[in-house]
Amino acid sequence: MKSREAIFANIRKSLRTGGEDGKRRETVAARIEKHPRGIIPARGQKADRERLEVFRQTVEDAKASIVILGNKDDVPAAVAAYLRSKNLPQSVRHGEDERLSLIPWAKERTLEVTKGASDGAQLASVSYSFAAVAESGTLVMLSGADNPTTLNFLPDHHLVVVDEKDIAGDYESVWDRIRERLGANKMPRVVNWITGPSRSGDIEQTHLLGAHGPRSLHVLVVRSS
């Protein structure tokens, strides 16, 4: 505790303030409470179908692949086709997300679907994203019982389903949705923004895909009916 007091005392000394200055406190409390938005790039600010097109482009710019599906029932075939195209076994793992349970996996008779977190042994995982951001092709994943964080990072191939209606133009809209769901200043243990597959530029500054996280990222957008 001694260090805590010393640090605060020194900050206040340098700033020449007593710390109990009411106006400063009001300013800080107001900013936290109102959380004003900064400058939001125009790039993602488009109406529905156009926004989906921006998202498709930014996802591809981030070196992920993307398919747009008519409805949820098309997911199993799209997952099977992806695995086949990468010469992978017909096997995926996903969490307890109800939206994933409602997908008719049995339609793909050879596709093996297991549930739970990853221990590093799985080659491909499927997650359902909470939201996405058109501005940068970013998926927003919340941790919890439904979509284990390890499924985002350990398998070589990460397949992510996102509903078209959940594709926002900007990050700020997604923060508001998280506030709506969890309360004013609450967060799940982890929010993962994922923009493309894992990569590294540490060997002679050339960007190589497949560092520690997934080597490839495949996005499946389910259109709103």
Add this chain to the structure above:
Amino acid sequence: MTQTVNSPHFKENARKALDDVFLQQALARSEKGFIERRKAAVEKLPEYDALRDSARDLKDHILAHLDLYLEVYEKNVIASGGHVHWATTAEEANEIILGICQRLNAKTVAKGKSMISEETGLNAYLKKHGIRPIETDLGEYIIQLRGETPSHLIAPALHVTKEQIEADFRRAHTGLPPERNLDEPTSLLAEARAMLREKFLAADVGITGANFLIAETGSSVIVTNEGNGDLTQTLAKAHIVISSIEKVVPTREDAATFLRLLARTASGLDLSVYTTFSTGARRAGDPDGPLEYHVVLLDNGRSNMLGGKFQDMLRCIRCGACMNHCPVFHAVGGHAYGWVYPGPMGAVLTPSLVGVEKGGQLPNASTFCGRCEEVCPVRIPLPKLMRNWREREFELHLQPAAARYGLGLWAAFARRPAIYRATTSLAMKFLRLFGGKGRFRALPLAGGWTRHRDFPAPQGETFQSLWRKRSQKR
């Protein structure tokens, strides 16, 4: 046990760096890529400059209310089940982290990239106490194998060539077949991935830095392209964040403003691949994640910088753009700067944190070309701050005698315009006579200068005589 300060030897370090063939190869390769990638990313975002202005103003607002935002941040970390530890010095930060590791009986610690942990010399400290730290960022892993420190903020192994990495891997990864082919960068990456995967799964504690701390929610934010920071914090029993006090931002919206600038300026991506907001430990019902969450907040001299001449430096978000665009950095690399932070930002921050007596050489290592300030995402006036340090160094009589007398001599000379004009014009004629339209590869008494660069032969007249003629014409 903080990181040793080798900055007083900048000149010797620079001389060695200029003679280092591998380093010069590595530096030559990296320069263009960084500059072009940033330029392309910035051109794609019309709002970039407006974002920079607002980021500068926002940082100034935060620094003016730093005590209060830290209070809110601390309250929200605790409310979400995390622990906050305060450290005035590097030693204290190390002791706190060691205490947590020992309580958990940790044998190995996985580490995400953290410059603050470089500042405290954490790896050496943990090792001394029997705990094995394993760096997991590929660049950091490479330099850990080599027993080196990072030479760049975001590209710690910038100074290493592919061939050197191959040799390091063959030396360190002894269990693998010696005849394996490691010619391609992709095979080096795959080998590191496999080696480190085992380490992630075995580590007891995960330590990461933080790019930002969000007061509103008590969250810490890291950005990585590799995903190593995520495996580090997700798979271990405890996640320890080591950060410094000026990283706090008010809200999630404010974090978004800085995130829009950080990756673009650093590496030319719209956003880093993984941006991770961590808030507390594993919750009831979570199938994975760490069981404990700790934040160690380091001051280490930063609170002294507030309210003074160097406060602007605390706006820095560690993107590395200033060094990517610095002609001095590109000639000598990061290690020559002799402490944790290289390039222009290091030249300002190092004397602030370790003292001008030890760091005062660094602000002299600048041509004052101004590119660093031009590309800074939070508009830090780096040349001005370096000039402040030079003045401070002069006032304190810390410069070497030769520089002091040289300046004195020049000043005496410059105060006598007639002699100054006559001598400079004579010198010019002389140089022109021998240099013609070309450049000097060597000059008597200036060997130190011409050894690593050519001296251009003067063309035309002196500036003063040109100026005079031009004024007469008007």
